[in-house]
Structure formats: structure tokens, C-alpha cells
Amino acid sequence: MNAENFSNILEQPDELVTVNTGKVLFSNQIFEIRLDYRLRPPWMVLDNSKRFIYISKLFQPVKGDVLAWLCKDGRKYPAVVRQSGKIIFNFDIEQTITRILREQYLAKKRPLMSRLPFHHHRFPASVRVWVLKTLNKLKQGKVVFPSWPADNSVDLLRFMFMQAFQLVSKEQLKKTKKWPLDVKSIVCLSHDVDTIDAARNIEKVAFIEEEFNLKSTWFITGNKLSQSKKTLNYLHDNGNEIALHGHNHDFKLPFLKIEEIEQRLKIYRVYMEDYNMTGFRSPGMLRTTELLKVLATYFRYDSTFVDTERYSFTTPGEGCCTVFPFNVGPLLEIPVTLPMDISLAVAGLSEQQMLELWLRKIRLIKQIGGVAVLNTHTDSHLSAQPSMLKIYQKLLDTISQDKSLKVATLNKVAGYWKRRDED
Numbered sequence: 001m002n003a004e005n006f007s008n009i010l011e012q013p014d015e016l017v018t019v020n021t022g023k024v025l026f027s028n029q030i031f032e033i034r035l036d037y038r039l040r041p042p043w044m045v046l047d048n049s050k051r052f053i054y055i056s057k058l059f060q061p062v063k064g065d066v067l068a069w070l071c072k073d074g075r076k077y078p079a080v081v082r083q084s085g086k087i088i089f090n091f092d093i094e095q096t097i098t099r100i101l102r103e104q105y106l107a108k109k110r111p112l113m114s115r116l117p118f119h120h121h122r123f124p125a126s127v128r129v130w131v132l133k134t135l136n137k138l139k140q141g142k143v144v145f146p147s148w149p150a151d152n153s154v155d156l157l158r159f160m161f162m163q164a165f166q167l168v169s170k171e172q173l174k175k176t177k178k179w180p181l182d183v184k185s186i187v188c189l190s191h192d193v194d195t196i197d198a199a200r201n202i203e204k205v206a207f208i209e210e211e212f213n214l215k216s217t218w219f220i221t222g223n224k225l226s227q228s229k230k231t232l233n234y235l236h237d238n239g240n241e242i243a244l245h246g247h248n249h250d251f252k253l254p255f256l257k258i259e260e261i262e263q264r265l266k267i268y269r270v271y272m273e274d275y276n277m278t279g280f281r282s283p284g285m286l287r288t289t290e291l292l293k294v295l296a297t298y299f300r301y302d303s304t305f306v307d308t309e310r311y312s313f314t315t316p317g318e319g320c321c322t323v324f325p326f327n328v329g330p331l332l333e334i335p336v337t338l339p340m341d342i343s344l345a346v347a348g349l350s351e352q353q354m355l356e357l358w359l360r361k362i363r364l365i366k367q368i369g370g371v372a373v374l375n376t377h378t379d380s381h382l383s384a385q386p387s388m389l390k391i392y393q394k395l396l397d398t399i400s401q402d403k404s405l406k407v408a409t410l411n412k413v414a415g416y417w418k419r420r421d422e423d
């Protein structure tokens with residue numbers, strides 16, 4: 001039995017683990033989740049803080065030995081129960097996971113920034129950051145799901161399911177080996193190059209990576225490709241990955257008609273071939289079904305989703321809540337799982353605090369066994385500042401000393417993920 005695909009388990013004839021199919025009590029609601037020690041993953045920190053989760057359907061609960069509770073408005077509902085040698089989930093776990101991964105727990109709004117009649121870069125960066133900080137102060141405390149800076153709801157639900165199965169079954173679940181060698185977890189270093197200024201700073205960051213002999217993935221805005229050719233050739237020739245970051249970073253791409261999205265991407269066919277591009281990241285991390293559909297015909301993977309976001313211009317409150325790649329149709333999605341430099345700047349963190357947060361989250365992702373994807377911007381006011389370069393150097397120093405971590409480009413991760421069942 002494969003531990004990753006639990007639909008196999010659900011379809012078992014002896015039905016050791018089943019999902020309640022009774023009357024629906026709640027649909028599309030956020031609950032506080034409380035887990036019994038038997039279902040609690042070792043990586044769940046016992047910080048006593050409340051954990052909230054989106055649940056697509058909670059059924060009229062079947063009673064039994066309760067392994068997990070869902071709580072709302074002062075009432076507790078048995079979420080997972082054990083009853084005469086069987087486990088019953090009182091909520092629709094498969095649909096919940098699918099909806100969280102697809103971010104269907106929220107009513108997505110097209111951000112105002114994508115509707116401006118002029119390019120958003122015409123506002124100075126300092127003004128953009130100030131506006132965001134102000135807006136964030138107004139919103140603080142209202143969002144409980146996804147939590148930030150980490151939300152592993154999907155990984156938690158999968159763990160609960162496997163653990164529940166293991167409690168009642170004699171069969172041992174086969175653990176899939178995800179990563180090569182004795183590696184516990186992967187770190188991907190990636191950079192979004194949005195502006196001419198950012199393109200000019202590429203080398204400053206690349207030199208630090210060279211010092212540690214680490215390879216990274218560079219997402220370049222299409223209309224900056226021609227000006228950066230020399231640098232990009234150098235990076236590419238030295239084993240780094242070049243990937244596409246949309247056309248002109250005006251935030252409109254995901255909201256265009258399918259034919260218009262195609263037109264914007266087609267321009268870069270030659271570059272895609274020259275640099276063997278297999279990956280894409282959408283400007284502003286903006287994602288729509290239409291965009292993902294087109295991307296599947298051009299690229300092997302996309303890295304536009306974030307596991308959780310609270311402070312960005314364009315996608316606050318969104319997230320797929322997992323630190324593992326997943327499929328969106330034929331396209332592999334490798335989510336960004338470390339908070340972005342720009343988001344942390346807006347959150348008001350000092351550079352030292354950013355470093356500490358990144359390292360803390362890498363430790364968590366390592367315990368879960370997922371992929372830590374960092375996305376920094378090489379603009380002069382962000383990760384190319386001398387003080388931020390020092391922080392980056394410290395980060396790479398710590399990562400490269402940890403032998404249980406492997407640093408790889410996103411394209412390599414897409415390869416590992418595809419091969420994991422074949423090994």
C-alpha cells in the first residue's frame with residue numbers, strides 16, 4: 001500500500017478507515033482542531049496555541065473513542081472516532097484536502113494592483129511598502145486560516161489519515177522515498193528578477209551562492225531577458241536554472257483571456273529553448289485556473305503558489321497549506337514555502353529576524369520532509385542591500401553545513417518528485 005495515495009485505503013474492501021456520509025452539519029467552515037496524541041504528528045509544536053483549519057463538510061458525528069475534535073462557537077464535534085476496530089472520519093477529508101490545495105476555501109478577489117491603467121512600478125518601492133504596511137495594520141488579527149508564517153493543514157490531514165489507518169490495520173504502510181540519498185528535505189534557492197535594477201544585482205547574489213557551490217533558480221521577467229543575456233548565460237553555463245517570470249510584471253497576465261496569455265508567453269519561445277526552461281512563476285504570485293491551464297502546455301512545473309501568505313501586495317490570506325509539490329492537472333506545482341523577503345519587509349521584521357524565521361521554518365520543513373522554497377528579490381531595496389547580502393551568506397552557511405539537507409534547483413525537484421515511485 002502506498003502511503004501517499006490514501007484513496008486506495010478508502011476503497012479497501014474491509015473498510016478499516018471510512019468517511020461518514022450522513023447529514024451535513026456544516027459546509028465550508030473554519031474550525032479549531034484539537035488532536036489526541038494518537039493522531040498528532042511529531043512535528044506539531046506543542047505551543048498550546050489554537051490551530052484553525054478549513055473543513056469542506058462536517059457530518060452529523062458518529063460517536064466513539066474520539067481521536068480528534070473540531071470546535072466552533074463554544075461547541076465540540078467529534079472529528080475522528082474509533083469504533084469497534086474501525087476509524088470513522090466525520091468530515092470529508094479528501095474534499096477538504098483538494099479544496100485547500102486549490103485554495104477554494106476563500107473567495108478570491110482580483111487585486112486592485114492588477115487593474116491599474118499604468119504599471120505599478122511607477123509608484124516608488126518605498127511608497128508601495130508603506131501602503132501595504134498601513135493596510136496590514138488595519139487587518140491585523142482578523143485572519144485565522146491559513147495561519148502564518150506556517151500552515152501545514154494539508155500535511156496534517158494526510159498525517160492524521162495515515163496514522164488512523166496504522167492504528168487499526170496490521171498492514172504496514174509503505175513509506176515512499178521522496179528524495180535521493182539520505183536527504184531528509186530539500187532547499188530550493190530561487191529569485192524573482194522583476195526590474196532592470198534587480199537584473200543588475202544578479203551577480204551580487206550569485207557570487208554568494210558560488211562561494212558555497214550552491215545552484216539556484218532565477219525567474220526572469222520576459223522583457224528583461226534580452227538585457228541580461230550575458231549574466232544569464234553565465235548562470236546557465238554554471239549549472240543554475242533560468243526560468244520565466246511572466247512578460248512585463250504588470251500583474252495582468254493571469255486575468256487575460258487564454259489566447260492573450262498564450263501570446264505573451266509565445267514571445268519567449270527562443271529563450272525557453274536556449275535556456276531549457278521548464279519552470280514558471282507568475283508575477284505577484286497571482287494564479288488563476290486559466291493561467292495554469294496555459295502553463296501546462298509550455299512548462300514542466302509552476303512555482304507560483306505559496307504555502308501561506310499574509311503580507312504580500314497581491315495574495316494576502318492565500319495559500320495551499322503544504323510543503324510538498326502537488327499536481328494541478330498535468331502541471332506540477334512546487335509551492336514557495338519560506339516567507340518572501342518582500343513580505344517580511346512589509347511585516348516589519350528586522351533582517352536578523354528574517355534570518356531566524358527562515359531557519360526556524362527550514363527546521364520545521366525538515367521534520368515534515370518537504371521542500372523549503374525560498375524566493376528573494378534582487379532589487380536594491382530588498383535582498384541586494386549589503387546588509388541583506390550578509391544575511392543571505394549566513395543563511396547559506398547554515399544550510400550548507402546541514403548534511404541532511406540538499407540544495408537543488410526547482411527543475412531538479414520536479415525530477416525527484418516524478419521519480420519517487422520508480423526508485
Ligand SMILES: [Zn+2]
Binds near residue numbers: 245249283
Ligand atoms: Zn516578481
